Amino acid sequence: MNHNIDRDLFRRIQDRVAIVGIGHLPFAKDIGRPISDTAVEAIQLALEDAGLRNDELDGMSMFEMESTHEVAIARRLGVRNLQWWDKISYGGGASAATLMHAAAAVACGLATTVACHRARNRGAKTARPWAQERELVKDDKALHVPWGLIRPVDVIGMWAHRHMHEFGTKREHFGNVAIAARKHANNNPYAMMRGRPLDMQTYLSGRVIGYPLTLYDCCLETDGALACIVTSVERARDLRNVPVLIHSLAQASGPNPVHLANYNNTPTMETTSVFCAQLLWERSALKPIDMDCAQIYDAFTPLVITGLEDYGFCKRGEGGPFTEGGRIELGGALPVLTSGGGLSEAYVHGFNLILEGVRQLRGTSVNQVPNCKSTLVTGASGVATSAVVLRTE
Amino acid sequence: MPLHPDYPLPDVDDPVMRPFWEAARQHKLLLQRDRRTGKAFWPPKPLYWNGGEVEWFEASGRGNIYSYVVGDEPFLPAFKDQLPLIMVLVEVAEGPRLVGYMINCKPHQMSFGMPVRVAFRDLTERIGLPVWEPLRSAD
Numbered sequence: 398m399n400h401n402i403d404r405d406l407f408r409r410i411q412d413r414v415a416i417v418g419i420g421h422l423p424f425a426k427d428i429g430r431p432i433s434d435t436a437v438e439a440i441q442l443a444l445e446d447a448g449l450r451n452d453e454l455d456g457m458s459m460f461e462m463e464s465t466h467e468v469a470i471a472r473r474l475g476v477r478n479l480q481w482w483d484k485i486s487y488g489g490g491a492s493a494a495t496l497m498h499a500a501a502a503v504a505c506g507l508a509t510t511v512a513c514h515r516a517r518n519r520g521a522k523t524a525r526p527w528a529q530e531r532e533l534v535k536d537d538k539a540l541h542v543p544w545g546l547i548r549p550v551d552v553i554g555m556w557a558h559r560h561m562h563e564f565g566t567k568r569e570h571f572g573n574v575a576i577a578a579r580k581h582a583n584n585n586p587y588a589m590m591r592g593r594p595l596d597m598q599t600y601l602s603g604r605v606i607g608y609p610l611t612l613y614d615c616c617l618e619t620d621g622a623l624a625c626i627v628t629s630v631e632r633a634r635d636l637r638n639v640p641v642l643i644h645s646l647a648q649a650s651g652p653n654p655v656h657l658a659n660y661n662n663t664p665t666m667e668t669t670s671v672f673c674a675q676l677l678w679e680r681s682a683l684k685p686i687d688m689d690c691a692q693i694y695d696a697f698t699p700l701v702i703t704g705l706e707d708y709g710f711c712k713r714g715e716g717g718p719f720t721e722g723g724r725i726e727l728g729g730a731l732p733v734l735t736s737g738g739g740l741s742e743a744y745v746h747g748f749n750l751i752l753e754g755v756r757q758l759r760g761t762s763v764n765q766v767p768n769c770k771s772t773l774v775t776g777a778s779g780v781a782t783s784a785v786v787l788r789t790e
Numbered sequence: 791m792p793l794h795p796d797y798p799l800p801d802v803d804d805p806v807m808r809p810f811w812e813a814a815r816q817h818k819l820l821l822q823r824d825r826r827t828g829k830a831f832w833p834p835k836p837l838y839w840n841g842g843e844v845e846w847f848e849a850s851g852r853g854n855i856y857s858y859v860v861g862d863e864p865f866l867p868a869f870k871d872q873l874p875l876i877m878v879l880v881e882v883a884e885g886p887r888l889v890g891y892m893i894n895c896k897p898h899q900m901s902f903g904m905p906v907r908v909a910f911r912d913l914t915e916r917i918g919l920p921v922w923e924p925l926r927s928a929d
Contacts (some may be wrong), residue, residue, distance in 0.1 A: 522864075532798075533799055533800075533801050534798045534799060534800050534801060535801040535804065536801075536804070537833070539800040539801055539804065539807060540833050540889060541889040542798045542800075543797075543798055543799065543800045543913075543919060544877060544889050544890050544891045544919070544921070545861060545865070545866060545868075545869045545872070545875050545877055545891055546859075546877045546889050546891075547798070547866065548861065548865070551859045551861050551877055554859035555857045555858070555859050555877070555879050556857070558857045558858060558859060559856065559857035559879075559902075562857070562902045605860075605862065606862075607859050607860065607861045607862070608859060608860035608861075608862075608874075608897070609859070610859075653833070655833060658889060660856075660879050660887045660889070661831070661832055661833070661886055661887050666856075666887075
């Protein structure tokens with residue numbers, strides 16, 4: 398299929414832009430500080446990790462859901478002149494897109510050094526956005542909220558249940574995802590679920606939240622602040638860390654998008670990730686088989702099953718069986734969510750998946766995949782989404 | 791049962807959705823179709839789309855369960871009286887899939903592909919909400 402990609406233009410980005418610094422604050426149920434403050438510290442940490450001065454920063458890419466203004470962050474950091482910035486919409490769909498927009502800006506000279514970040518205070522039960530829904534429901538939300546379909550667990554559960562019916566996917570398959578993420582988190586000193594093992598029996602007896610999904614199918618709710626620094630590969634080579642190259646990237650809404658509930662997009666209800674994956678691999682010299690591990694967005698366990706299918710690691714309907722026999726755990730053919738992901742490290746709209754991808758390529762993960770050369774990091778399925786392939790030189 | 795003060799009511803004055811909600815108030819289910827091909831689609835488009843090639847039409851109000859979830863606590867307070875709430879994706883006879891919820895049905899009675907028909911719940915004087923109930927063989 399021809400998506401009219403100008404390959405020569407795309408090569409200005411491909412492997413020409415690198416992630417050179419990462420930083421994050423310890424995750425918490427209640428971090429006790431506003432995101433306007435934690436965001437600044439996370440970026441500060443990422444700059445220090447890169448060995449860059451604050452006044453070298455000239456670009457900023459963040460989530461539209463952030464209430465903090467770019468200039469407020471820039472002022473507190475001591476940025477001399479912010480010359481490019483961007484806010485990207487759709488919550489967890491925006492994670493990899495912060496890198497994509499930053500890479501495009503760096504590649505065409507609009508900025509030299511960009512901080513991408515997510516600061517999110519959602520640990521408290523009162524902070525759940527779906528629980529605030531009581532105004533007149535407008536626009537796309539009027540297509541599902543008046544029927545009570547508003548909790549993400551139900552919106553995604555609709556997909557998951559259909560997948561179970563159509564392909565014979567079992568709860569044990571979802572359990573394999575939850576257990577893999579938990580095993581990885583158990584080794585991660587930053588993970589909210591460190592030291593809290595999970596076995597299949599416990600998984601299967603989890604409290605029902607929205608049938609067919611239960612407690613252990615759901616991500617955590619966490620306060621966190623994370624950042625990474627993006628610059629040109631030439632500059633990256635002079636800095637202290639192994640440059641982590643941005644090899645391919647994509648954003649996609651798919652046809653007929655309705656926030657999370659775009660159930661009319663294809664005959665068999667594929668998620669937005671199908672369309673994102675198509676662009677991502679068209680632009681990539683690497684293929685799914687080349688990925689040494691994958692950080693697949695995991696707000697809910699079924700999204701990892703469909704993500705494995707959507708991003709081409711297996712065929713449609715085979716995502717469940719793919720998780721069997723430890724294949725997605727460390728030591729398996731495709732370790733997934735090696736930091737514990739949103740299910741067991743922290744739920745910060747997938748930004749922790751980016752940082753874990755960088756650590757794997759630097760060789761510094763607590764769950765290091767031996768000789769890791771390339772990895773996939775994806776944003777949320779269901780919403781308009783994004784994904785990125787990262788590699789080493 | 792009285793309507794909960796925090797019920798998330800739809801904006802029935804939305805310029806695209808207004809005909810749908812006006813019809814629903816009269817207990818009719820409207821969908822849109824392509825004037826040229828006759829193919830029904832959802833969600834609806836503005837009537838000026840593609841030079842005015844779309845039109846509303848009254849749907850059969852019949853469909854089958856494409857998927858469903860059963861919601862329980864914690865839930866929106868407005869739905870507390872309805873828990874456990876069976877939220878459904880109905881593949882209507884005309885093709886598209888609509889979000890709704892079931893009435894006159896218990897979770898254990900649900901199955902994939904089961905036939906359903908539309909019913910209406912009057913939320914306010916202006917708002918009739920299309921909901922779904924099992925289609926029994928006598929219907």
